[in-house]
Amino acid sequence: MWFLSLLLLAAMVFAIVDIVLRDNAEIKHLPKVAWLFLVILVPLLGTVLWFTLGRDVPQRLSRPRPTLVSRPAGVSRPAAPPAPSQGRDVRTTEQQLADLEREIEEDRLRAEIARKRAERDRGSED
Template structure:
């Protein structure tokens, strides 16, 4: 049994060290990465628990969604990303503005024609 505990601590320590080393610096809390590595190496059991409990910043995208049983129980749909370049987006917006301007002018001409016919 003590051998199994030692093996589990060793595996957890390796996972913690790999996680510390590969994690971006801005996702590490309370101590620098080097200090966390030393803590996990010199105090494996406590250092590993502390790393996963307080030293690691969990991004918002990793958090698990809450279970909902109401009307909003439908899963959230991913938002499609726009793959057009900025220039393409601006050109599309300019075309849309021009279309709306021309449509407004056409409506004004139709109203003018109607008013002239009714007179």
Template sequence: MPYVISFAVFAFSVLTLIDIITKRDDQVNHLPKLVWVILAILIPVLGGVLWWTVGREWPAREPRDHGWRGAAPSAATGGIRIVDDRAPRDVRDLRSTEQQLADLEREIEADRLRAELARRRAERGE
């Protein structure tokens, strides 16, 4: 019996460590990934339970149709998809960070050019 408990704790710890290591940094809550790894190693059961309950970012789930009033969710919303603003960044915006930064730089440059054009027009009296 003690071997079964020891094996279960070991398997749970290994599964927890694999899950922590394979998650991206933006999918980790409350503490840095390295701290979660250290917690899972030093305090295997408690660290694992904390990781699975509060440390891990769970993917957003699609609403299920439970047949309420016989209408499917798409019919109930008129075919409109409802977007939850509380969803993680990677769910709302599928662009990479580099793409987002490049878009932001283009917007800043365009605003700067518009301001320069407006200033020059004002100088000429247009």
């Protein structure tokens, strides 16, 4: 019987670590904090629900397994290609804010140009 308790404890700890380390976009149905409370307060049910319903398992590209090859001193590994973004925005918050500020400024300038053209057209009609 102690084996089942140990197994449940290990599964619960694994679930908690998995919840904490996952990105919010990979968590379904409830917020991260709610999943943590569920797993901690109702260990068996919470853990089972987390692994069946709570996680969004990303589709991984099949990659060849790395081989253990020793490299000569001073030779670095080749840079890994960037991971494909699957419809997700990979910009930082600062980049998103800068882009948004540029868009707002462009809209303001367009509105000002349209206003000046309208004033010019009204002036030429008189």
